[in-house]
Amino acid sequence: MKKKLVIVGNGMAPGRMLEDLLEADSEAYDITIFNAEPRVNYNRLMLSPVLSGEKQYADIITHDDEWYAERNITLHKASPVSAIDRGNKTVSSTNGLQCSYDKLVIATGSNPFIIPVPGNDLNGVLTYRDLDDVEKMIEVAQTGGHAIVIGGGLLGLEAAAGLKAQGMDVTVLHLMPTLMERQLDTAAGYLLEQAFEDLGISVKTKANTHEILGENGSVAAVKLDDGTELPCTMVVMAVGIKPSCDLAQSCGIAVNRGVLVSDDMRTSDPDIFALGECVEHQGQCYGLVAPLYEMATVIADNLLDGTSQYSGSVTATKLKVTGIDLYSAGDFSDGEGREEIVLRDASGGVYKRLVIKDNKIIGAVLYGETADGPWFFDLLKKQADISQMRETLIFGQAYQGGEPLDPLAAVAALPDDAEICGCNGVCKSKITGKITELGLTSLDEVRAHTKASASCGTCTGLVEQLMSLTLGERYNPDAVVPMCGCTDLGHSDVRRLIQAKKLKTIPAVMQALEWKTSNGCAKCRPALNYYLVCDWPDEYADDYQSRFINERVHANIQKDGTYSIVPRMWGGQTSSKELRAIADVVDKFQIPTVKVTGGQRIDMLGIKKEDLPAVWADLGKAGFVSGHAYAKGLRTVKTCVGTDWCRFGTQDSTGLGVRIEKFMWGSWTPAKVKMAVSGCPRNCAEATCKDVGVICVDSGFEIHFAGAAGLDIKGTEVLGLVKTEDEVLEHIVALTQMYREQGHYLERIYKWAKRIGYDEVRTQIMDNAEKRQAYYERFVFSQKFAQVDPWNERVSGKDKHEFQPLAKLNLEAAE
């Protein structure tokens, strides 16, 4: 008599398992299937095309009634199994069927995860798992309106694209900062977000759903944690799946997150196998089809007394949205001994990244051009040694074999009328002609004379290759010092391109300017963060993880890991009340050192990081705010006592210093800025070695700039003489804004001014009232977002995690 095989569930995995089993031995088992859905077997991967209307249900059936009949398989449709009796080896279904088994396969799949928020049971809150869901979504979509998809993973994005194709307005809400963060790196996630926006689908990241609001029992809006309410007629939850293992658990089979299986795919009961999305194997649950098929093959063999082992799967993901090409496979995180090869083509919207370890591909992310995805995945799975083709690997399979390509030869082969710079319509012969005719040797000169690569800059590489070809060894491309190893562009180019291309996030800069690393480094990230804060004060969200620790915690790190803090004393003035408050704080927190600084402030040194918020709270009560002694921003305005007390004073230098400091604190600058106001030419405030200084004279105010008294010593240059305090402020503010917009990160004012020329500064600030006014207004605009006391913010709880250890453990606890 034949043995009896019962299968619980009829998804794609058992479908594949049956094919494998029957092909090996069609006579071994009497087979019975219990299916909860009232259907035959269909290809769930194709639900997205059904939703978008590109396919119909009939197109995606994989095994129809006839298939089961021909093979004498009993298929009970709409018959969910309610119990397994392992003692008697029988299963029974909710509709009263009973069946005995010799071997049982549990393939109950998974359930969509429903986020536990109020309103998740309203009409119009849908999931996206099976054909029923798709049919409901299409039905609602017929009435138009707005759909909100919660979850920016593979499933959520496909649902969003499908609903858009059905004519709905669609918004995707995603908890994490970038889409599909489990399959994509940040750079590709950014491109994906852009592509969805281009499809007319709005994407909100870092969006945490607080509540679903209803009206008469139906969905009306989604409310976010930040209070935003988004009206809608449909909510699709696509935040993830959880293995469906209730049945297995109820009959005493070991489960964790999913049904636990060993390498032979047996559960804790040797006669019962588990297969598909309900399975947990070595801590992993899978939701993609390839691993499920691999499991199916192992079970089919073991049902026939084979010895197959499942050893886990490396997975590849492809997004099935028309018009968006995206492929990811393997492991693409950073790590020791891992190298990456990155190819970006900004104009083509292409991003490719391979992660290499020991000359083998271990991860791949492809965006925009994915044809080589399966080839890379194949190399990855086979652990092929790629050292021989490393140079051209990223260009794909078509470039392999034959001689390695010489990029110069390719440029040399271009015809004379080939267009090099699309923005300015410059052809090859114009560039080579000008180089020869005028003896140009630097990229900047070529830009100046031909306009090639002077706009968006994406053809810079080509122009440089033309210069190499034309000039030979006379061309030294290193003349421009690159920002860091992540790019060939210098600071000026990066700043110019951020403006020209309206780049507003770090990933946007890295993609558009073809960064050679995926996430940048400790040199470029702080610089980019500053440039973006400076250029888009209202739009850019400061990336604190790209800031040096001092600017992240608003205190100065010391050699032993403690911190020092300097409260603001406007113009260097203080009072008995302030001094008493400082004395109390010093006693209370046992602060070991108190020091008067060169900028007329009081520095408290040796404060434990954990104590900082409490110290600031006490100082705040006395009216102190941060003195920004850590900031690339305005540090101090040093003053003398001026006409208030001094018998030589010509103006109120203290009052002016306080006014400047109160007006200008807050906005970030490329490097620190120190100022001073002296009440007479005796210059007791030492204004002539500051970044910006003012010397009061009888007839008005002499403004100085570009001094230095640190690594270099340099007296200031005179900017000019003005008559009133208002004019002083306008000129100094405009000068500072000009520096903010042009300075390279970490470049002090004296270096910046020398680089661009002192006369250029004088012309723009002293002689051109219109320019001066515009600089002034841009600074004032930036201040709107920058003049917030960071200490007070942290006393109120901002960035709490910075100041507390994650955990304190007792070593004995584990022993």
Added chain:
Amino acid sequence: MNAVSGTWVEIGHLSDIPRQGARCIIIGEHRIAIFRTQEDELFALEDKCPHKKGPLSQGIVHDGCVTCPLHNWVISLKTGEAQGADEGSTETYSVKCKGDVVLFDLSCVR
């Protein structure tokens, strides 16, 4: 209290640690930095740069490394080795994630 199972102890949640950032745990005399990369990988290092004992947890995290805030030494998160021309290494520990829960292996801490 922190749950203890074997030598792996629960020290918090993944979301407690900023991406491209770190948090510290304190175990007796030890201060150990738990790093989270952009790709959500976790690493644990003694919070001391091999150069002058700078607190690595305060550095900028990039490309599987951290740059020490005191003198810009670059330390590998995985091996604790100084990168480039600098020589020295920092003690590494085992840390892993189970779901959103971060677990730390106490067995190497003495």
